[in-house]
Amino acid sequence: MHLHKYEKYWLAFGVGSLIVFLLITGIMAFHNGSHPPSAKNTINYEKVDEIAPFNNPGVHKVEGKDWDYEAVVVASAFYYDPPILEVPVGAKVKFIATSKDVVHGFEVAGTNINMMLEPGYISEYVTTVDKVGEYLIVCNEYCGVGHAQMHSMLKVVE
Ligand code: CUA
Structure with missing residues (x-):
């Protein structure tokens, strides 16, 4: 042709x-x-404080589930609520977290816990931390002027 x-x-x-x-x-x-594979459930990010479990951030013992504790975390510019999470060594913990404003990270240094927290989505991760210690939790998603100072602590105790 x-x-x-x-x-x-x-x-x-x-x-x-x-x-x-x-x-x-x-x-x-x-x-x-x-969207990150760890985030499958949605939430109204403007009402996070009123919606369970985020109306009660912190570590809670649970019964009848495949994990022993739930660590509930609310991220916002530029801090985590609560500032310290304490769990017993060897316990199976479900981390449940979300953001109230922009995208934040939730990386527990020295562990395999690493979630992206997006407003409107609930991120979850189940794991066992089997070594006693204090682990720094850092925000690894750029979120604004306070990004570099945004951190909290995971304490794994006997
Ligand atoms: Cu929060 Cu970077």
């Missing part, structure tokens, strides 16, 4: 447009579908 010069230009333009279109839709799909 013989194509005229201008037809080739139009064909190239068409293919080029298609590639750009696919790239844009692909990028948008990625962004829309990129």
